[in-house]
Every structure is written in C-alpha cells, then in structure tokens.
Amino acid sequence: MRAMLRWAHADLRTHRGEALFLVCATAGIVASLLLAAALLGYATNPWQRVFTQSHAAHVWLHTGRAADPARLAGLDGVASVAGPYDTVATTVASRGARASVELRAAGERPPATGRPLLTAGRWLDPAVPDGVVLESGLAAALVAGPGDTLALPGGTGRTVTVLGVADTAEPRYRPGERPGTVWAPAATVRTVPGLPGRLTGLRLTHADDTEYAVQRAVTALGAGAVTDVTHWQQARAEAQDDTRLLGRILGLFGLGALAAAALAVFGAISTRVRGHLRDISVLKAVGFTPGQVVRVFLAQHLAYAVLGAALATVLTHTLGGRIPGRVGDAVGVWQGLPGHPAALLGVPAAVVALIGAATGLAAWRAGRVPPVPAGAPAGPRTGRGLSRPARRALALPGVPPALVLGWHRAFGRGRHTPATVARLALPLLLITVALGAWTTIERFDTRPERLGLPAALTARPAEGVGDREARALLQRSPDVLAAHRGLQVAALVPGQTGTITLRGLGTRQDPYPYSVAEGRPADGPDEAVAGQGLLDLLGAGVGDWVRVTVGGRPQVLHLVGRSIEPENGGRTISTSLDTLRENDPDLRPTVYHLRLRPGADPQAVRAELLQAAAGRLDVHQVSGPADRLAALRGVVAGLIAVLALIGLTEVSTAIGGAVRAGERDLLALKAMGLSPREVTAVTVTAVGCTALAAAVAGTALGVPLAHWLIDHEGRTSGVGAGIAHGPSPLHLLAVVAAAVLGAVALAVVPAARAARRRLADTLGAYG
Incomplete structure (x- = not known):
C-alpha cells in the first residue's frame, strides 16, 4: 500500500x-x-x-347560463364538482393598464375543490362588498396588490378593491390570449356588464381519463352548451x-x-x-x-x-x-x-x-x-517508416521538413491518432451545437418576423371605438408601417375534447405576413395555416380540411400551410378575417398587430400611441420566446466554458502523447540534421494537425446536428420545425482557429523542453 x-x-x-x-x-x-x-x-x-x-x-367547462351542470356530479369517474360558478367576461383597469378578466362568483370561504391558495392579503369579506381576489399572474400584469382599486368598464366610475392575491393550478393570465381570473361576490358578478357564463370544474378519480370524461360531460350537457374546455395537462x-x-x-x-x-x-x-x-x-x-x-x-x-x-x-x-x-x-x-x-x-x-x-x-x-524481459527494450516500437507521399514531400524544394514530419507523426503513426481526433472532436461538436442554440435565440430577438412574430406591438380599442377611428389613431405614428386587423376566438376541435385558438388576421386586400415553414400562406376563401401543435393534435397535415366549432357554429377550413407559432404550444389555426366574417358577418376586429419600421423602439412607439389615444387604445408590447429564453444565453456560455475545459484536458493528453513520441524520434531527427527549433516545430505541427482535424470534424458534424436538435425541439414543443439557424461561418472559423491556436500554444513549451533533452537521457529512457 x-x-x-x-x-x-x-x-x-x-x-x-x-x-x-x-x-x-x-x-x-x-x-x-x-x-x-x-x-x-x-x-x-x-x-x-x-x-x-x-x-x-x-x-x-365553460357554458352558458342556461346550462345545468348539476348532472355532471353523477358521471362515472367524477370524484367531485367545483361550482357551477356564475361568470362574466369584462375588463378592469389599474394605473392606465387594462386587462381582460373573468369575474367568478365566490363565497365567503374558498371552495373545497379548486381552492385558490392565497399568497398575499385575505379572502373575500362580507364587510367589504366590493372586494375581490386576483389571480397572481393578473396581479403581476396590473401591478396590483391588496388595497389597490380597479376600475370597471361602463364609464360609471365603479371600482372594486383588491383584498388578496392567490395562486391557482388553472392556466394563467396571458394578455390578449387568456383572461385573468377575479374572484368576486355573487352580487358583484350579477351587476357588472359583460358576457355572462357559467364555469364548472370536475375533479376526476383517474387523471388519465380526462379526454373520456370531457366527452361524457359534453354529451350530457349538449355540444352547443359548452363554449370552452381547459384541462390539467394544458395548464x-x-x-x-x-x-x-x-x-x-x-x-x-x-x-x-x-x-x-x-x-x-x-x-x-x-x-x-x-x-x-x-x-x-x-x-x-x-x-x-x-x-x-x-x-x-x-x-x-x-x-x-x-x-x-x-x-x-x-x-x-x-x-x-x-x-x-x-x-x-x-x-x-x-x-x-x-x-x-x-x-x-x-x-x-x-x-x-x-x-x-x-x-x-x-x-x-x-x-x-x-x-x-531480459535483454529486450521496454519501449514500444516507433511505428511505420515514412510513407511514400511524405518522402516525396521531403524531396520537394522549399517545403519545410518540420511540416512534413509533423503531419506524418499526426496521421501516419498507426491507430491512436483517429481515436485522439474523435475524442477531441466531441467537445468541439457540442460547442458548435451550443453556438447554434445561441444563434437561434439571437434570431428570435433580431429577426422575429421570420419566426412567427412580425408584429412588435398589439393594440386593442376601448369600448365604443370603431375600426376606422382605431386605424386612424394607429396610423398617426410614422413608425407604424402597417396595422393588421385581427380577431382571436376559442374554438373546439372535433370530439369537443380540447380548445384551440382560431385567429382571423388581415384581409385579402391587406394580407397578414405569415411565417410559413411548409406550404403557402392563406390567401383564398376558407384557406388557413396552422401550427405544428394543432397538426399534431388533429393528426392532420398540409392539404387537409379540418372542422372546428366556434360558439356552436362549425367552421370548415382548408390547411394550405404550416406556420411557425411560438405561442399557445402551436395549437393555433389562422385564416383571414374575411373568411371568419363569411361564417359570421357580425364579427369585428378586436386587436391590431402593428409592424414597425426597422430600428424603431417598441417601447417609445407604445408610449407615443398611448399618449395620442388618450385612453381609447390599449397597447401592449409582444413578448416572444426571446424574452423567456434570455437566461439561456448565460447557460450556453457556461456550457461552452465547461466543454472548452474538457477540450483542454484532451489537448493536454494529445500533447503528452506527441511529446513522448517526439522523444522516441529525437535521435533520428537530430541525426537527419534538424535543429532543436525544428524538432520542436515537428511536435507542434503534429499537435496542430490533430487539433485541426478534430475541429473540422467537430464543426462539420455539429452544424447539421444543431439544426436537427433545434428543429426537433421546435417540433415536439408545437412551435414547428424551421426555426433552427446554425452558427455563422465566422463563428465556425473562430472555433477552428481557437482550437488550433490554443493547442499549438499549449504544445510549444513542453515540445521545446523535450527537444533540448540530452541524447544520453533519451538513450536511458528508451533503450
């Protein structure tokens, strides 16, 4: 020991x-x-x-007020029922910010099923008849907390007081996509103007039976009675x-x-x-x-x-x-x-x-x-002699012998060099993939129009503001290139088991600039484009016809393209506003997607529009995947540092092997007349050639692998393939140059030290 x-x-x-x-x-x-x-x-x-x-x-389950969800409690697989709760869809405003909300009737005590978890403040109090509790995501968007007041619509000056903020396992508030939840006394819900409805929650005995339970519930209530369905997997x-x-x-x-x-x-x-x-x-x-x-x-x-x-x-x-x-x-x-x-x-x-x-x-x-063994040398054989191309290269005038001998040592010494190249190529391959992820994130930030986000701002008109007035307000700013009219509604897929987003964007005269990764844009009657998440949900493809239900009315659309949809898990189908109006002429645009001139600051344009509109428009900045992936840049940088450290470990191993091989060849090289500097150059060249081969192999394989991995992630997340963007040639060249120059710089000192060893030392070590 x-x-x-x-x-x-x-x-x-x-x-x-x-x-x-x-x-x-x-x-x-x-x-x-x-x-x-x-x-x-x-x-x-x-x-x-x-x-x-x-x-x-x-x-x-969201239904109309006429529906009777009481029968749902007797369905097989339903352990308990939450509600039904009367609801009303309306808006609230706080400090100039406005949000779509669903006021939900609640009692003096939180319900047993679907109980909100208070994170601040307290629950509803009969002593405060105008008190409400906000869902935490909505409270963050409105920058509101206990004690703040929210203004209700209608111009009556009516307000409600925030008593508490609560977490819930339901889908969170998303501006322009999903209303926030506000728990309020039943008397408040009945007297607030808005779209009335009713909400019922089902807690199941087995969570895996969700789709079956939804089908049973829709059958019991009637397909026309159910307007929206959300389930726990979606949340x-x-x-x-x-x-x-x-x-x-x-x-x-x-x-x-x-x-x-x-x-x-x-x-x-x-x-x-x-x-x-x-x-x-x-x-x-x-x-x-x-x-x-x-x-x-x-x-x-x-x-x-x-x-x-x-x-x-x-x-x-x-x-x-x-x-x-x-x-x-x-x-x-x-x-x-x-x-x-x-x-x-x-x-x-x-x-x-x-x-x-x-x-x-x-x-x-x-x-x-x-x-x-007695009388046998302990050192290994030095390998094969010079190859025919190496001997011919040495005979050429002007070719440095150190370059030829270094190349021969790197690639002509048997089976160990390919293994060294493979080991060093792996971290370089992963670095290339990491750079591909970095470049894709940068593309989301700098070229969002190519990744499904052509609009930098969205504007929603206040109650009573018509389409012509809204467009006139938006076009006052010279930074607004286009204001595409839009409408977004919830739709039910065939089987009534899930809710997807149906959007009407642009018109045939003013088409919306879709980011189409497959097929073509929707520019004809009943034509639409869909996200990958919706195609996966329906098992459909480009060229198929699909049928969805909006407010009890069927809508049949022809999918002519697959668009890149970063939001809602890709479960979105988009058509023109004209197509939706053909099915329901009363539909009016509710949102305007604003494309800005290149170089315009979205925050400055938003402030300008809000000031000019004087409360007639609600303008929000579009948040894309780049905002949620901002932390990934630091993560990628850290991963590159770790991989570079592993690469340095492998380079140090390769240098040690090259130096030991050079010590075995030192007698022969000096017998050929090479100076210590030239002997050093042979070892450094061998290391540099090995690093160059590994860097070329790693980057050449890393670029297609990065494309495949990123597109695969986009496909499985519902965004869709076509978002990958590999590193630029300049970045790849920098990786190759850094690998080669770093390996050469690390090899100079040990190679020079070995080249200056005395012949007696070499004889003692290898003979």
Whole structure:
C-alpha cells in the first residue's frame, strides 16, 4: 500500500496540470447536471404543488347560463364538482393598464375543490362588498396588490378593491390570449356588464381519463352548451414552457459533456499507459501484481473525480440560489422539494461511476503490461517508416521538413491518432451545437418576423371605438408601417375534447405576413395555416380540411400551410378575417398587430400611441420566446466554458502523447540534421494537425446536428420545425482557429523542453 501511494504521489507531482484539468472538468459537468435537475424540477413541481394543495379540478367547462351542470356530479369517474360558478367576461383597469378578466362568483370561504391558495392579503369579506381576489399572474400584469382599486368598464366610475392575491393550478393570465381570473361576490358578478357564463370544474378519480370524461360531460350537457374546455395537462404544459427548454438543454449538454469527459479520462489514462510502459514494467518486475497496477490507476483517477464532484455539489448547494435570474430561483425552489437530497447525491455518484468505468477499462490495459524481459527494450516500437507521399514531400524544394514530419507523426503513426481526433472532436461538436442554440435565440430577438412574430406591438380599442377611428389613431405614428386587423376566438376541435385558438388576421386586400415553414400562406376563401401543435393534435397535415366549432357554429377550413407559432404550444389555426366574417358577418376586429419600421423602439412607439389615444387604445408590447429564453444565453456560455475545459484536458493528453513520441524520434531527427527549433516545430505541427482535424470534424458534424436538435425541439414543443439557424461561418472559423491556436500554444513549451533533452537521457529512457 505504501508503494502504491508513493507512486500515485510522484505521478501527481509530475502531471499537476492534467490532474487540475480533470478535477475542474468533473466539477463543471456535475454542476451542469445539478442545475439541469433543478430547472427540470422547478418546471414541474411548483405547479404540481399548487395543484395538490388546492385540490384542483382536472377539467374546467365553460357554458352558458342556461346550462345545468348539476348532472355532471353523477358521471362515472367524477370524484367531485367545483361550482357551477356564475361568470362574466369584462375588463378592469389599474394605473392606465387594462386587462381582460373573468369575474367568478365566490363565497365567503374558498371552495373545497379548486381552492385558490392565497399568497398575499385575505379572502373575500362580507364587510367589504366590493372586494375581490386576483389571480397572481393578473396581479403581476396590473401591478396590483391588496388595497389597490380597479376600475370597471361602463364609464360609471365603479371600482372594486383588491383584498388578496392567490395562486391557482388553472392556466394563467396571458394578455390578449387568456383572461385573468377575479374572484368576486355573487352580487358583484350579477351587476357588472359583460358576457355572462357559467364555469364548472370536475375533479376526476383517474387523471388519465380526462379526454373520456370531457366527452361524457359534453354529451350530457349538449355540444352547443359548452363554449370552452381547459384541462390539467394544458395548464401544466403552460406552467412548464418557460423553464422546460432550459432544463432540456442543460440536461442534453450535461450528458454530452459527461460522455466527452469520460472519453477524455479514458484517453488520458490510455496515453499515460503507452507513455509509461517502462515504468509499469519495472513496477511489475519489482513485485507489483497486475491487480495492484490496475488499482493504483483506478484509485488515482477516482480521487480526481470524487474531488471534482464534491466541489461542484458543495458550490451548487451553497451558492446556486444566488445565481441571478431564473436559474437561481430554480435552485432555491428545488432545494425545498422532496427529491432534492436524492438528486444532490445521485447525480455526482452517477458521474463518478461513469468516469470510474471509463478509467477501469484503461487501467485494465495497464495491468496487462508484461514485466521487462531480459535483454529486450521496454519501449514500444516507433511505428511505420515514412510513407511514400511524405518522402516525396521531403524531396520537394522549399517545403519545410518540420511540416512534413509533423503531419506524418499526426496521421501516419498507426491507430491512436483517429481515436485522439474523435475524442477531441466531441467537445468541439457540442460547442458548435451550443453556438447554434445561441444563434437561434439571437434570431428570435433580431429577426422575429421570420419566426412567427412580425408584429412588435398589439393594440386593442376601448369600448365604443370603431375600426376606422382605431386605424386612424394607429396610423398617426410614422413608425407604424402597417396595422393588421385581427380577431382571436376559442374554438373546439372535433370530439369537443380540447380548445384551440382560431385567429382571423388581415384581409385579402391587406394580407397578414405569415411565417410559413411548409406550404403557402392563406390567401383564398376558407384557406388557413396552422401550427405544428394543432397538426399534431388533429393528426392532420398540409392539404387537409379540418372542422372546428366556434360558439356552436362549425367552421370548415382548408390547411394550405404550416406556420411557425411560438405561442399557445402551436395549437393555433389562422385564416383571414374575411373568411371568419363569411361564417359570421357580425364579427369585428378586436386587436391590431402593428409592424414597425426597422430600428424603431417598441417601447417609445407604445408610449407615443398611448399618449395620442388618450385612453381609447390599449397597447401592449409582444413578448416572444426571446424574452423567456434570455437566461439561456448565460447557460450556453457556461456550457461552452465547461466543454472548452474538457477540450483542454484532451489537448493536454494529445500533447503528452506527441511529446513522448517526439522523444522516441529525437535521435533520428537530430541525426537527419534538424535543429532543436525544428524538432520542436515537428511536435507542434503534429499537435496542430490533430487539433485541426478534430475541429473540422467537430464543426462539420455539429452544424447539421444543431439544426436537427433545434428543429426537433421546435417540433415536439408545437412551435414547428424551421426555426433552427446554425452558427455563422465566422463563428465556425473562430472555433477552428481557437482550437488550433490554443493547442499549438499549449504544445510549444513542453515540445521545446523535450527537444533540448540530452541524447544520453533519451538513450536511458528508451533503450
């Protein structure tokens, strides 16, 4: 045991830099995986916590006041019923901001099923007849809290007072897409002007029976009585949208970095075994058994892995919650979840186990090295001689011999160089994919019109403001290039099991600029384009006819294209406003999508329009995926740093192998008349050629892989394929140049040191 410890200590002193790289690479990998676990847990568990604590309903049915949902309690699979609650669709205003809301009648005590969880203030109080409770998302949009007052429509000056703010497991408020929930006394709901309705929640015995339960409920009430259906899967998906992509990308790159690190460790040990065959043979000759040789290599590198994993675990646990932005919030929530201790211990243990498996294979090869045979050299054979192309290149005038010999050493020395190139290419491939993700995010921010977001602002006219007046107000600003009229309604898909968004955008004379990834834009009667999420929901494709129901009226549309739809999970079908009017002539535009001139500041234009409209328009800035993915830029930068560190580890291994090969060839090179500087150039050229081959292979394979992965994520999330944008040629050139120049810079000092060794030292080491 003492001899094994002395050998490990001497090896550590000799290769301190390589040991530091292995520890830091392991720490970066473990930290990435732990942050991925935190984000994935943060994406699901907060909603699940609210759903469980509120005893939430699995299905919510919106009907007219004439419907009688009482019969739903007797349906098979229904455990309990929430409501029915009288509702009214209206708007509220606070400090100049206006929001669409659904006032829901509630009693003095929160309901048992679908109970809102108060986060601030208190519940409804009979002593405050005009008191209300706001859903937390709506409260954040209105910047309202307990004690604030909200103005009701109608010009009567009537207001309500906010008593509390509550969380709910239902879909959250989204401006222009989904109204916010306001719990109010029944007397207030009955007297507020607006669209009346009724809401009923069903809590099921088995959550997986949601679609079947919805079909039974719609059959019991009548298809025409149900105007909207929302279910728990939809609410959970919306709650996960902001952080699920972060968690997936962190998990993907964490696993890729783990594989790259395992290969780097395997390559480092394999190269060390080849470079220390004489030492290993001497160890076995003095009494070390094969098992002892295996154990000393395995224990040494497992110690590096354990140290790096422990360092990452401690830092993530103690400092992870202080990371700015959503990542820090995720770590803070994750630390309070039940599965946190298991993940905090399981992830580092899995990383150490995987690195140990890779180490064990290389260490097993070290154990097979035979003792030094009497009279035989312990060093390995130097490989094949110069190839015919190398000899011809050396004969050419003006060709530096160091360049030819370096190229030959890199690619003409047997089977080890391809393995080195493959190991170094893997982190470079992942870096290229990460740059592709970065470029796609930048494209969402700089070219939103190509990714389904041509409008920077949306404007909604106040009550009583007609189409002509609204367009006149919007066209006063020179920064507004176009104001496309639009209408958005909820529609039921065939089978009445889910609600999708039906939009009427633009007219045939003023078409809306769709971002069509497949097919063509909708420019004819009954033509429409749909998002990937809707196509998946209906099992339809471009060229099919689909039938949806709007307010009890069927609408048959011809899908002529697939559009990129970043919102609503892609469950959106869009046609022209003229097509919707053919089915219902009373429809009027309710929203205007504003395209601005290039370079215009949306916030400044919004402020200008609000001031000019004097309360007649409600203008909002369009929030796209770039806003939700802003935190991903920092994540990608961190992943690139981790992958670069793994690449440096592999480069240091490649340099060590090249230097040892150069020491074996030192006698021959000096006999050929090469100076120490030229011998150094041979080793540096060999390392540079290896890095160049790996960089070209990594970037060449990384670009199509980035396109496939990003488009696959877009397809599965409902946005649709066609959003991927690979790194620019300049970025790829920078990756290749950084890899080659970095490898060359790291190789200069050890190569020069080896080239200046005395011939007697070389003879003693290899002969």
